[in-house]
Amino acid sequence: MSTDTDVSLSSYDEDQGSKLTRKAKEAPFVPIGMAGFAAIVAYGLYKLKSRGNTKMSVHLIHMCVAAQGFVVGAMTLGMGYSMYWEFWAKPKP
Template sequence: MSTDTGVSLFSYDEDQGSKLIQKAREAAFVPTGNAGFVAIVTYGLYKLKSRGNTKMSIHVIHMHVVAQGFVVGAVTLGMGYSMY
C-alpha cells in the first residue's frame, strides 16, 4: 500500500530571493522595520566615536532601545494596516 501522490517535494523548492520577495509582498512593513533597524545600528556605530563622556554600555543600550522601538513600531503599523 503506497501513499505516493506523484508530487516531489523538490518541485516546491524556491530560492531565498523569491521567498524574500513573497514575504515582503505579504507584509510590507517587516522589510521596512528591518531596513530601519539596520540604518539605526549603522548610525549608532558611526556615532560611537563622538559619544562624548557617555559610557560605551549606555550608548549601546540607547541604540538598542531605539532600533527595537523602530522595529516594533513598523510591525505595529503593519498589523494595523492589515486589520484596516
C-alpha cells in the first residue's frame, strides 16, 4: 500500500490575495460587481442622514434594490462577455 504525499494541488497552496487575483483574471466582472455593490452601500449610508421625508425602510429598500441591480447587471455583462469570447470571437477551424 503506497501513499503519494508528493501531490500538490495549486488551488490549496495559494493565499486569498493570489486567489482573488486569479479569479479576477478569469472573470473580470466579478470584482467590478463587488466594487459597485460596496460603492452603492457606502453611498446609501452617506445619504442616510439627508434622506428628507423618506422613511428609513423605504430608503433602505431603494439602496438594496440599487445594489442588487448593479450586481445582477455586472453578472449579465460578464456572461455576455464570456459568451462572446467563447462562441463568436473564437476562430473557426
